[in-house]
Amino acid sequence: MTASRAAVSTANKVLGSAKLPDFARILPPDAVFASAQKSGFLKCNRVEATTVLSKIWKTTQLNLQMTYAMQQQQAASVANICAAHNFPPSNFTSLALLLQQSSPAAIKSPLPNDLLSLAELLNDPPAILKSAKSKISSSRSIPLLESTQIWKKLLYLANTSNIPEAHELIAETYQNAKSIQKAQEHWTKAADAGSGKACLVMGRQAMIIGKNDVAIQAFERAKELGEAEAYYELGILQMKDGEDKNDKTEKTEAEYNLSVAAASGISRAAVMLAELYKSRNDLIMSAQWENLAKEMKAIERDGP
Structure with a gap:
């Protein structure tokens, strides 16, 4: 990289500036700390953060457009500073989020991006x-x-730390690219790692191919992991099974699951409950659910 290009790449960086930043003003x-x-x-x-950031500024120029070897050398320098001050790399991510949320001075400052770059450099998940x-x-x-460093880091994060969100992101990327086999591999890994979202996806996939028993198990697991949509999907399946088998218990469970989904803000569940009560000639309850569904759809459309 030429000197002029290097100047451009660091001109908008706090930690790549020619003058020591005024961290006391920016942080x-x-x-809040x-x-x-x-x-x-x-x-x-605040004092510890200022000390570490000042030492990093004096030690290195934050420029992630450097070669991989140069980035590794920079990472080692930053890691040594952090270790000397007992400063976990996760602090950089936390500081970036705090700055974005609470500091007016940081709105115009590139420091949050610098901090996230440092955290990524030190492999903070x-x-x-x-x-x-x-x-x-x-x-x-x-x-x-797949040839980029960020993708390799994401894969490493998924495979070594088994972080559900990493598998989810990989699975979604492959799914959007129609690479179904690789997507399925990572949805399965995400579900095994405790991802409710992955369980929900796998349940819907099972429904499409008619494996309702498998779908129910997946939705039950997604419910345990806090996925509100799983209540809706499970309620729909149970309602159909209850009608087919004339099973009152199944219908009761379906109504409960749809109610939880509606209470969580899923308008489709409120619509189903309105239709359910209408089929029972309970027009008062049907109207109440129908009105609630309209309100929820308005919020979905226009925002709160």
Whole structure:
């Protein structure tokens, strides 16, 4: 990279500036740090953050357009500084999020992006996921994507730490690219790692091919993992089975699951409940669910 290109690449970076940044002005106030520390979100105070960032600025130029070997050398320097100050890399991600949410000065500052770049450089999982979501969404070529460092980091994160969100992102990327076999492989891994979203996807896939027993098991697991949509899907399946078998217990469970889904904001569940009560000639309850469904659809359309 030429000197002029290097200057352009670092001109809009706080940690690549020619002058020591005024971290005291840019970083959030002490009260924000104290609150973040108390909640466990952040593992440093304002003084520690300022000290580490100042040392990083003096030691290295933050420029991730360098070669891979240069990035590794930079990562080692930053890691040494963090280790010397007992400063976990996750602090960089947490600080970036705090800055984006609480500091007016940071709105115009590139420091949050610098912090996320540092966290990604040091392989902090949330930073890798955040960066991967941003970079992968703009990619149109799977072979080209698979050759990138962020994709390799994402795969490493999925395969070594077994983080559900990493498998989910990989699965969605392959699915969007119509690479079904690879997508299925990672949906399965995500589900095994505790992803409710993956269980929901696999349940819907089972429904499409008529394996309702498999779908029910997947939706039950997704429910346990907090997926509201699973209540809706399960309710629809149970309602159909209950009608086919004239099973009152199945119908009761279906109504319960649809009610939970509606209470979670799923308008389709409210529509189904309105139709259910209408079929029972309970027009008062039917009208109540129908009105609620209309309100929910309006919120979905226009926002809260």
